Amino acid sequence: MSELFFLPNWPVQAEQIPWYAVLLLAALLAGEAAWRVRLPRVLGWVLAGMALGPSGFGIVDRAALGGLDGLLEIAMGLILFELGQRVDMRWLRRNPWLLATSLLESGLAFAAIFAVLLLVGAKPLLAATAAAIALATGPAVVLTLVKQLRAQGQVSERMLALTSLNNAYAFVLWSLLLAWLHAEYRGGWLAVAAHPLYLIFGSLALAAVLSALTLALLALLGRRTDAQFVCLIALVVLSVSAASMLKLSVVLSLLAYGTLTRAFDKDRRFVSLDFGRTGQILVMLLFGITAADLELSLLPAGAATAAALIAARYAGKTLGIFALARPSGLSLRKASLLSLGLMPMSGVALIMARETSTSYPELGPALVTVVLSAIAMLELLGPLLAHFAIVRAGEAAEEI
Amino acid sequence: MGELTFMQGAALTFGVELELQLINTRDCDLTRGASDLLALVKRKPHPGEIKPEITESMLELSTSIHTRHGELLAELREIRDAVLAGADRLNIGVAGGGAHPFQHWSERKIFENPRFKHISDLYGYLAKQFTIFGQHVHIGCPSGDEALYLLHSMSRYVPHFIALSAASPYYQGIDTAFDSSRLNSVFAFPLSGRAPFVRRWEEFQAYFARMQGFGIVEDMKDFYWDIRPKPEYGTIEIRVCDTPVTVERAAALAAYAQALARYLLVERPHPLSEDVYHVYSYNRFQACRFGLGGEFADPHTQEKRSLREDILATLDALAVHARELDAGEGLADISDCVRTSGNDARWMREIYARSHSLPDLVWRQAERWRGEGK
Numbered sequence: 001m002s003e004l005f006f007l008p009n010w011p012v013q014a015e016q017i018p019w020y021a022v023l024l025l026a027a028l029l030a031g032e033a034a035w036r037v038r039l040p041r042v043l044g045w046v047l048a049g050m051a052l053g054p055s056g057f058g059i060v061d062r063a064a065l066g067g068l069d070g071l072l073e074i075a076m077g078l079i080l081f082e083l084g085q086r087v088d089m090r091w092l093r094r095n096p097w098l099l100a101t102s103l104l105e106s107g108l109a110f111a112a113i114f115a116v117l118l119l120v121g122a123k124p125l126l127a128a129t130a131a132a133i134a135l136a137t138g139p140a141v142v143l144t145l146v147k148q149l150r151a152q153g154q155v156s157e158r159m160l161a162l163t164s165l166n167n168a169y170a171f172v173l174w175s176l177l178l179a180w181l182h183a184e185y186r187g188g189w190l191a192v193a194a195h196p197l198y199l200i201f202g203s204l205a206l207a208a209v210l211s212a213l214t215l216a217l218l219a220l221l222g223r224r225t226d227a228q229f230v231c232l233i234a235l236v237v238l239s240v241s242a243a244s245m246l247k248l249s250v251v252l253s254l255l256a257y258g259t260l261t262r263a264f265d266k267d268r269r270f271v272s273l274d275f276g277r278t279g280q281i282l283v284m285l286l287f288g289i290t291a292a293d294l295e296l297s298l299l300p301a302g303a304a305t306a307a308a309l310i311a312a313r314y315a316g317k318t319l320g321i322f323a324l325a326r327p328s329g330l331s332l333r334k335a336s337l338l339s340l341g342l343m344p345m346s347g348v349a350l351i352m353a354r355e356t357s358t359s360y361p362e363l364g365p366a367l368v369t370v371v372l373s374a375i376a377m378l379e380l381l382g383p384l385l386a387h388f389a390i391v392r393a394g395e396a397a398e399e400i
Numbered sequence: 401m402g403e404l405t406f407m408q409g410a411a412l413t414f415g416v417e418l419e420l421q422l423i424n425t426r427d428c429d430l431t432r433g434a435s436d437l438l439a440l441v442k443r444k445p446h447p448g449e450i451k452p453e454i455t456e457s458m459l460e461l462s463t464s465i466h467t468r469h470g471e472l473l474a475e476l477r478e479i480r481d482a483v484l485a486g487a488d489r490l491n492i493g494v495a496g497g498g499a500h501p502f503q504h505w506s507e508r509k510i511f512e513n514p515r516f517k518h519i520s521d522l523y524g525y526l527a528k529q530f531t532i533f534g535q536h537v538h539i540g541c542p543s544g545d546e547a548l549y550l551l552h553s554m555s556r557y558v559p560h561f562i563a564l565s566a567a568s569p570y571y572q573g574i575d576t577a578f579d580s581s582r583l584n585s586v587f588a589f590p591l592s593g594r595a596p597f598v599r600r601w602e603e604f605q606a607y608f609a610r611m612q613g614f615g616i617v618e619d620m621k622d623f624y625w626d627i628r629p630k631p632e633y634g635t636i637e638i639r640v641c642d643t644p645v646t647v648e649r650a651a652a653l654a655a656y657a658q659a660l661a662r663y664l665l666v667e668r669p670h671p672l673s674e675d676v677y678h679v680y681s682y683n684r685f686q687a688c689r690f691g692l693g694g695e696f697a698d699p700h701t702q703e704k705r706s707l708r709e710d711i712l713a714t715l716d717a718l719a720v721h722a723r724e725l726d727a728g729e730g731l732a733d734i735s736d737c738v739r740t741s742g743n744d745a746r747w748m749r750e751i752y753a754r755s756h757s758l759p760d761l762v763w764r765q766a767e768r769w770r771g772e773g774k
Contacts, residue, residue, distance in 0.1 A: 088425055091491040150507070152424070152432045154490060223757050262426075268760045329440045329489035395432070397507060 019064040020285060023052055027288040040387040042144055045284050046379050049291025060292050072289060075282035076140070076347065077240035077254050078233075078275050080167075083139045084258020085273055086160045097328035098158070102165040105320030105342070109135045109166075110173070112312035120305050122367050125184060129177045130367050133353050134313060134374060136170035137163040138346025141383050144283055145390060153395030155334050159341040159386070164255055167348060171252050174352055175199045181360050203248045207256035210239050214261050218269040229276065251348055290347045294376045302373030309374045310343075310381075317342050334393055341389035344382030345375050404605050404620075406547060409540030409634025410465070411665070412725070414658045416472065417462040418643050418650055419453055419533040420483070421500055423493030423766055428759035430503040430531070432456035433492045434511060437483070440490065446482035447475050454516045455508040455531050459483065459494070465540070469658070469730040473651035477771075480647050484770060495765040496650075497744070498533055498568030498582035498642025501758040505529045505572075526589065532582040535565060535641040535650055537657045540634055544601025546665070547629045551595060551636045553664045554657075555676050558626055558640055559687035559696060560714065563707050564737060565641035565653055566691050567744035570758060579691030579745035582642050583684075591617065592624040597674045604629070626684075640684075645744040645768050648733060655722070655730025660714070662721040669717070675699045691743055711738050 030044030030051075052060040092099045110131050117127035142163045146156045175196040183192040214235055221227045236254070243253040262270065275282075299306075318339035325335035353375070357368045390396055424431035434456045441450050451460045461479045466472040480494075487494050508528045510520045520527040541547035566579035578584065586592050598604050611617045620628060626640045638657055644650050663669070679697040686694030687707060694707045715735055722731045737743055751761050767773030 086426065088491055091425070094488040095491070097489075154433070154436045157491060267755075268428075268757065268763055329486070331436075331439055334436070394435075394512075397509070 019060050020068055020289075023049065023060055023288045023292070024281065024284060026052055027284045031284070040145055040383045041148060042141060042287060042383040042387075043380065045287035046291040046383070049288035050294065050296065050379075052288075053292025053294070055294060055296035056292075068285070068289065071282065072286055073240050073244070073250065074237050075279075075286040077236045077250060078279050078282060079140045079143055079286075080251060080254035081232075081236050081239075081258040082273060082275065083143050083160060083164045083167075084255040084260075085262050085270075086143075086157075087164045087255075087259045087262070088161070089259065089263045091161070095328060097324050098161065099165075101158075101321060101324040101328050102162050103169075104324060105162065105317045106135050106166045106169045107316075108320045109313045109316030112316035113309055116305070116308045116312045117367070117370070120308075120366075120370070122364075125177070125180060126363050126367055129174065129181060129356060129363065130353075130371050132170055132173040132177055133349050133356070134309060134345065134371060135173075135316075136167045136346060136349055137342045138344035138378075138382060139163055139167055139348065140283060140286060140346060141344035141386060142341070144287075145383065145386050149387070149390050149395070150397035151390045151395040152397075153393055154330055155337050155341055155393040156390055156395045158330070158338050159389070162338075162342060164259070166342070168252060168255055170348075170352075171249055172196075172200055174356075175249070178356065178359075181356075181362075185360060185362055199249050200252065202246065203243065203252035204256050206239070206243060206246065206248055206253050207260050210235065210242075210253075210257045211261035211264055214257075215264055215269060219267075223269065228270070229274075232273065233275065233278065286347065290350065291379060293350075294379060295372055296376055298369045298373050299376060302369040303377070305370045306373035306377055309370060310378060313374075314339065314343060337389040337393045340385040343378060343385045345378040350375055404608050404631055406541075406544030406601055406629070406631040407634040408542055410467075411540055411542045411546075412658060412662055413465045413467055413540035414472065414654055414661075415463045415465050415538045415635075416476065416650055416654045417460060417536040417538070418476075418496070418647075419535075420459045420461065420643065420769075421495045421497060421533055421762075421765075422457050422459060422487075423495050423762055425491050425493050428493070428762035428766075430457035430500050430508070431492060432509050433490060434459050436490055437486050437492055440486040441482060444482065444485075446479060448479040450479065450483060452511045452513065452516075454511060454519060454527060456511055457500075457503070457508055457531060458511075458533065465538075468725070469651060469655040469727045472654055473648065473730075476647040476651055480769070480771075493763075493766040495762060495769050496533070496567065496643045496645045496647075497748070497762075497765050498566070498580055499571045499585075500531065500533075501570030501748075501761060502573040503531065505531055523589070529585055529588070532568070532585050533643040534582065534639060535643045535653065537561075537638045537641065537654045538630065538633060538635040539638070539657060539661045541636060542634075544604065544629070544631065545599065547631075547634075547636050548599055548601060548604060549672060550661055550664060551627050551629060552597065552599075552672055552676060553670060554627055554636070554638065554660065555594060555680060556670070556699060557660055557714070558638075558680070559683040559694065559707055560711050561638060561640050561653065561657070562684065562687035563691045563694060564656070564711070564734060564743060565644055565649070566688070567642040567645055567748065569745040569748055570752070570761070573758065575749070575752075578689050579743060580642050580688045583640065583688050586624055589624045591622055593626070594677060594680060595623070595625050595628060597677065599672065642744070645747065645765055646771070647769075649737070649744065652730040652733035652737075655725070655727040656718075656734050659718040659722045659725055659727050659731060662725060663718050666721070667717075670700045691745055692738060708738055 026048040027045040030048040031041035034044035035041050054061050113131040113134050179192045179196045243250045321335050321339050353371045357363050422433045449462045453460045463475050505528045508531050568582040571581040630637045676699045679699050692708045696707045696710045
């Protein structure tokens with residue numbers, strides 16, 4: 001043994017470096033840099049992820065981030081729960097035009113994207129599946145922006161409400177189409193009928209059970225913020241794993257869990273929900289890792305069609321929002337900003353796209369390329385547009 | 401600047417202005433939504449007026465001119481419902497109460513308009529702390545001299561209005577121990593307090609011209625007095641009330657003011673004297689701090705009694721005038737408030753004692769504003 005046994009081997013082994021911490025640091029610095037020039041921090045987080053990921057300098061790859069999938073699921077779970085919690089069922093009852101707006105903007109965006117994909121030669125069923133994936137707004141971007149800007153007002157509130165609703169629609173539509181795909185390519189009608197029903201109603205039932213449990217626990221704990229915080233983190237983590245174990249949808253379960261918890265909370269046991277600094281770290285990692293994961297190499301092939309898809313999606317959403325702006329009580333100026341605010345596209349879409357292409361290679365590389373390119377493009381553009389929308393609407397807090 | 405001529409008001413007509421809180425339905429904090437809500441409310445015709453106030457979290461509604469309590473209340477309900485119809489579509493809660501129990505003033509945003517911008521530049525953080533909610537009662541006066549008479553003789557009763565309307569025991573998240581903490585925020589302004597003791601309108605005009613000459617004030621709005629003349633309406637304006645939790649109480653307070661004005665103008669029970677102001681600050685503090693249980697030093701008889709007793713004695717004196725004015729229902733509510741149910745501050749403390757949750761309290765305030773809940 002060398003006399004200098006206490007010195008490390010040189011070079012040190014890269015596996016020992018916790019790369020996620022490096023990514024977190026890079027995201028933090030890039031985020032603050034973006035903030036200095038009055039851009040959203042989210043943009044910095046995404047850029048840091050892209051720069052460190054395989055498409056950039058290649059410092060961080062899947063292997064280096066191994067073991068973080070669980071953490072990311074929790075981050076996604078927290079975001080979906082919080083977003084769901086921001087949906088007020090009473091509002092939808094009192095202003096049914098808002099619900100109509102959400103159906104219309106989702107429906108028109110779906111139709112427009114579907115048409116574009118048909119034009120580039122996709123098979124109808126496959127095009128529909130891709131369109132279902134692409135109609136959803138990115139929940140993490142929207143929620144994070146609203147919170148960081150401490151935004152209040154109709155554009156922000158409706159961004160949140162419409163985002164959770166269009167995510168729910170996208171998921172339901174997607175699972176129905178998947179079942180159809182299954183019938184088309186694999187046969188077996190029982191699975192076709194039963195699987196989407198299991199997914200949808202199973203997820204809702206799980207959400208109902210969880211929210212009843214949550215409220216019972218909160219009744220015991222009382223209204224102390226710190227106690228509620230710990231309780232909710234634990235419950236959300238358990239819910240995410242319960243949804244996975246039961247092979248239900250994490251997206252739908254957690255969204256509905258949040259919404260139902262609020263709807264059932266007759267005694268207002270919930271103090272205002274904030275996952276605070278812990279949540280912040282998870283969300284930054286989520287953005288960084290999702291961005292690192294993007295396959296930017298697909299862009300040259302997919303960019304043109306993806307741009308058409310994004311334009312169609314924007315047109316569909318804008319048309320839907322404008323058509324019902326007046327009856328739903330929104331000025332046209334705010335309607336135009338709201339349309340921009342719904343542009344972000346998300347990790348949820350990424351997950352659905354990957355899952356579809358793994359189970360159904362028939363989707364074909366062309367379609368996957370288009371969808372993934374669109375996600376990559378909107379990963380940068382989306383936060384910028386949504387940020388612009390909130391600030392222009394005058395809904396950001398004065399001192400941030 | 402104009403001459404400050406006093407427009408002739410029809411004697412004993414009255415009207416009400418109410419400043420309201422706009423509430424987030426998720427966590428019951430104040431929310432910024434006045435511009436959105438106003439844009440929506442404008443679309444449909446409604447009685448009265450609905451206007452912006454200094455921050456985006458406030459709204460002001462005002463009635464037209466009335467002679468009877470019942471009509472005033474009916475109109476208040478209609479305006480309330482018009483605001484609620486808009487607010488429901490935007491998911492904004494609306495609540496009465498003199499202050500939001502736990503908002504942080506640093507979160508407030510000044511409503512975009514030149515006057516509010518000016519106030520904000522001049523007063524700095526005081527402007528945002530001015531996110532408090534009051535009721536103003538206007539009483540019509542036939543002349544400037546009568547207005548000044550009514551203003552000074554009404555000053556004796558300022559503590560009544562404070563104690564009866566008090567609805568701001570909680571402020572910035574704590575129980576202030578005051579029934580009305582709101583007025584403490586008003587004291588911070590240099591031009592708050594009371595009007596100068598002058599009896600004739602010409603004297604008042606001269607005073608105003610002097611203040612204007614110094615550049616201290618531009619118009620009457622720059623005075624934040626407890627009672628101030630409003631020459632362009634031909635009224636005096638009682639400004640010490642917290643916005644009550646319900647429109648019913650707001651109308652009752654206005655009826656009390658109207659009946660009191662009639663009593664003072666018809667019976668002229670006390671000779672006008674500056675003595676009223678010797679005990680003014682003391683009585684006012686007692687009313688803010690202890691509500692109906694506060695002490696009252698009577699400037700005319702030099703006796704001390706509880707505010708509750710003084711209001712009950714006044715109600716007896718007003719009975720005949722209330723009959724003349726059809727104000728019986730309004731005064732019955734005041735009497736009930738003094739005898740049994742207590743003011744809104746008491747109701748708020750009872751609710752909080754049960755739930756230990758200020759958001760829950762705000763929620764219930766919003767329910768009661770709707771005319772639901774208890």
